[in-house]
Amino acid sequence: MTSSATTGGRPVRAEPSPKRVRVYLGGEVVADTMRPLLVWESRGYPVYYIPTADVDGDLLIPDQGTARSELLGDAELFSVKAGAALAPGAARHYGQSPLGALRDHIRFEWNAMDAWFEEDEEIFVHPRDPHARIDVLPSSRHVRIELGGITVAESRSPRLLFETGLPTRYYVSKLDVRTDLLVPSGKVTQCPYKGIAQYWSVRTGDRLHEDVVWSYRTTPPESQKIAGLLAFWNADTYVDGVLQDSF
Structure with missing residues (x-):
């Protein structure tokens, strides 16, 4: 089911993806989900949001302060520590987002992670847009x-x-x-x-x-x-x- 909200005069759209998505850092699985969300923020391509239940919470370290998004509200920031790798401020949680579908999801900064997989294929740059051909x-x-x-x-x-x-x-x-x-x-x-x-x-x-x-x-x-x-x-x-x- 597709969700949408208009914030700051611009629409934000989220829809579930049927793909298994895994995120790696420092040789460890940071997130592994069968129910990711594809979210179109301000870019022309989507980003993945991962349900908090499918994220290894032991690898998240709360950061001080928040990040403000005109579109999505205030985000609580986390660093990600896995193995010998540390990615400062690389995860964010919009717990009070005007787009309710995001409130129980985590977004990871793409380039701060070592690797992303859709099913068993590594993907690069950003998620593939199911509406692009x-x-x-x-x-x-x-x-x-x-x-x-x-x-x-x-x-x-x-x-x-x-x-x-x-x-x-x-x-x-x-x-x-x-x-x-x-x-x-x-x-x-x-x-x-x-x-x-x-x-x-x-x-x-x-x-x-x-x-x-x-x-x-x-x-x-x-x-x-x-x-x-x-x-x-x-x-x-x-x-x-x-x-x-x-x-």
Whole structure:
């Protein structure tokens, strides 16, 4: 059952998830629940709230003071100590929240924990939104990508990635890319739907276009059709001869 409340003029939505969720810190299970809540706060993606009964209370250390949220009210703060790891202020409890569904739940700061699992699969960045969708489709559109007036990629067999709420992304084979212009980058990002991306910069003449190319070596099943392909951003992208909006 979905719950919602409007606080500070903005809606907050909570709905139960059927997934088993586990949270780890310092090699110990901090929380293990079959009844997590997905809560959409002020972000465009949800966060997990865990029933207090499914949290190892022995690992929580009350902190002094509270944290104030315009949307959710006052939160009691806890540090989390598990094994040799200490995560200060990493758990919060909105015991008097205007959204009643949250009052017997704990929220953990995502990056303060060592690992999160949905069922037996580790997840990254944030929970997957059950209302978001990814489709990867083969296409015969003619895609050409320019940087600094130089064509750096051109393909007549791209794969188009459609992701809820985001612009279409055009993925192309390395065989269709001027790989001689690519400069390895140390940048790495994570996506809960697509996996871990590595980046390259592109050198055109005397200019270095930093971190404009990325690729996912391995992906979750829903995105496996883009594994090993390259995508560009902050580049001039022409599809069937038409310049696309920048993104």
